[in-house]
Amino acid sequence: MKTSTLIAATAGTMALGLVAYAVYFDHKRHSDPNFRKALKREGKRHARAVKEESEAQSAMQIEVIKSALAEAKEDGFPTDVEEKEAYFLQHIAQGEALVDQGAPLVDCAIHFYKALKVYPQPKDLIHIYDSAVPKDVLEVLAEMVARDDSLKIGGSFTKGPAASAEAAAAEVAAAMAAGEEGEGAGASVE
Numbered sequence: 001m002k003t004s005t006l007i008a009a010t011a012g013t014m015a016l017g018l019v020a021y022a023v024y025f026d027h028k029r030h031s032d033p034n035f036r037k038a039l040k041r042e043g044k045r046h047a048r049a050v051k052e053e054s055e056a057q058s059a060m061q062i063e064v065i066k067s068a069l070a071e072a073k074e075d076g077f078p079t080d081v082e083e084k085e086a087y088f089l090q091h092i093a094q095g096e097a098l099v100d101q102g103a104p105l106v107d108c109a110i111h112f113y114k115a116l117k118v119y120p121q122p123k124d125l126i127h128i129y130d131s132a133v134p135k136d137v138l139e140v141l142a143e144m145v146a147r148d149d150s151l152k153i154g155g156s157f158t159k160g161p162a163a164s165a166e167a168a169a170a171e172v173a174a175a176m177a178a179g180e181e182g183e184g185a186g187a188s189v190e
Contacts, residue, residue, distance in 0.1 A: 061106070065143055068110045077117050084118040091115040099137060109140035116145070122153055 029035050078087045095111030112129060119125045129138060145151055 061140075062143070064106050065140065065147065068106050069113075069144055069147055072110060072114055072117075077114070088115045088118050095133075099134060105137055105140045108137045109144060112137065112141050113144045113148075116141075117148075117151065122151065126153070 078084050091111040091114040095108055095115065098108040098111065112133060116122050116125050116129075129141065133141070145153065
């Protein structure tokens with residue numbers, strides 16, 4: 001027999017033995033009840049960690065929204081009609097530019113919120129936003145509207161932050177849903 005054939009056969013036998021040992025060890029490990037319990041525990045621990053992280057991110061985003069709203073209210077809103085129009089156009093343009101740049105959602109939504117705050121018919125503007133603004137930005141905007149107890153949507157003023165947040169969010173969601181149904185209506189800002 002040639003030396004190269006002998007070396008190839010030896011290497012093949014060793015590789016086959018190594019693979020057989022790995023398969024045997026893996027089978028033994030998987031059939032061990034302690035291993036299965038540990039695997040299940042690790043899965044539960046991972047799921048809990050993911051849930052806690054998601055809740056923490058949600059709470060952090062709410063805090064960022066609250067601070068952005070407080071800052072916007074502190075800056076104030078114009079009262080003169082011409083100032084409102086310029087303010088509206090400025091913040092719509094800034095919001096659209098930030099969306100195009102891929103800026104953080106709260107940064108984009110706060111500009112649309114400021115424009116909504118000075119618009120004479122906020123419900124109509126929400127319909128326009130529904131067709132022009134990305135859905136993730138709209139979700140943040142809906143949270144902002146829900147947290148503003150002085151913003152008039154539809155014809156009713158919300159009456160308190162705790163009870164009205166859900167009602168305002170429901171009104172905004174209903175307005176957005178109505179906007180999806182009538183997307184071909186051709187709404188425009190005048």
